[in-house]
Amino acid sequence: MQSMAPWRFARCGQRFDDFGNGMTTESQIEKTFREEHGRVLAALISLLGDFELAEDALQDALVNALERWRIDGVPRNPGAWLTTVAKRRLIDRLRRSKFEDSDSVIPNSLAQEEPEMDDTLPDDRLKLMFTCCHPALALEAQVALTLHTLGGLSTPEVARAFLVAEPTMAQRLARARRKIRDAGIPYRVPPADLLPERLEALLAVLYLIFNEGYVATSDISLIRSELCDEAIRLCRILVDLLPQSAEAHGLLALMLLHDSRRDARLTSRGELILLEEQDRTLWDTGKIRQGIATLDEAIALHDPGPYQVQAAISALHAEAPNAAATDWTQIALLYDTLAKVTPSMVVEVNRAVAIAMANDLQKGLQMLLHLENDAVNFYPYHAARADLLRRTNQREAAADAYQRALDLCSNPIERDYLQRRLDEMINQT
């Protein structure tokens, strides 16, 4: 046992990127925890066949790691370190409880010889992703569980991100975990016949996490932008694990391209800046490059889908040197495609705007008019109409439409933008 001291790596001097002063910073440990959490937990669940047991064991190991790593530095292979310690802690616990409860048995997978601390940890994160995003769980539970288990966000962090009280979130997570066990939700990558629909659900959860962080709110807290980062990180893992999925690539490309405009979307006072008026020098060219490269990889897989189309639209915006140079004709064609694959009001409104911007403001306005009956309570419709009316200099009609959009919109940052436009229209009439 002694010779198996988990911190032996550190003793051998094989430290992982410390700062040369022998001390490891808290932030470095935290970063490692986040990165390793999903992988270690996924491996432990495979081993133990139980979500709760695995989470408790990992929790023990993290507490232990925090103490050790502060002194000894982060080991060369932190994932294997955590897994081994978690297993050992679990054996200790089970042995202790054996005296009190003769029924408890040490699972076979643990009872074997003390495992060697090897460097190759099987990557079961894909199983974990599909289990967390199983449609038998409520969508909000899927999102929370994914962030908690794979993202390594603590319960309070997940609670804060979704503006939910901590006990509520703790309960939501506990209930989901219990259902996975009690209802027999399988821990596996779905078989080929189920894979397409389950993958769609999984991608939807990742996109939801991203949008939760991306949507402009008055509360531009750090945790919000962290959600974008986390969604991108998880999608990268997914792309690595499912390299043949074109839509996983498509979603990653889409998120990278959207995220490239993060710094240009709001003024320093938190006011919304529309794409057309953004300072393009603030766009993150690294993310744009990555996004476009990822989209190219997606397209090379020859399996088109809605995320790829949306990413292609976003890429056309990203590639335009200025707003006037945007290739609206291509964008309008892509919205045509999108309207066929995933018809929705948002797509219809955007398609009309693209056609208006491409060459024909009047045609775009007419297309919007056709949607009116179904879109009467949909503020983006009124906002889009107002915008086109403004461009055709119909100020009074534009003012009316801005007012209707304002009446329907509850997002403070977007309201603020609509109000500014409305004031412009009124003051210049």
Add this chain to the structure above:
Amino acid sequence: MKYMLLLYANESAVPTTPEEQQAVAPPVWYALMEEMKAAEVLLSNTGLSPIANATTVRVRESKTLITDGPFAETHEQLGGFFLLECRDLDEALRWAEKIPHAKYGSVEVRPLWSEV
């Protein structure tokens, strides 16, 4: 694991569309049961007679209360069940979507208490 598949539908809504009528036709049920038997998942199943025949019993303060009808008026009524032995929830869900009720009513999938 053992799963109870509870079949719900609105009794008073007679299937009208060709798709619905086809879904409830006896050969569909026979074929499904044969398929379940062949897959060795079927433990038992039965259909219930309409709620018009239901009687509800409650005992309160040692007093027995007998009333006509089901325990609660709901939009969809319990019409039968399948008890299946499945590997996991996914397998049970697969069977559930094959049951005619899924097309015009709903099928609730519940693991048995003994499995929990």
